[in-house]
Amino acid sequence: MDIGKGSVVIAKAGRDKGKAFAVLEVLDDRTVLIADGKRRPIERPKRKNVLHLQATRATADCVTSNRQLRIFLKDFQNHED
DSSP: OOOOTTEEEEEOSSTTTTOEEEEEEEOSSSEEEEEOSSSSOTTSOEEEEGGGEEEEEEEOTTOOSHHHHHHHHHHHHHHHO
16 A cells, blocks of 8 residues: 555554554655644654555545544544454
């Protein structure tokens, strides 16, 4: 699966391992900016190597605020479990 802008991903490495994030921007073929709306708000995204992320089929294209992003990712993780 391809990781692009708006994709929902799961962190496979680092202190965020197992948590869901939304991809805000693709910087290059190896690096993306991700946010979860809480620890990593949209205004301060985390830079992450795509090798450390697992793509999912979900997308978060319509999310515009941190609150919406938190609710969307919480619902996503509840359905995944």
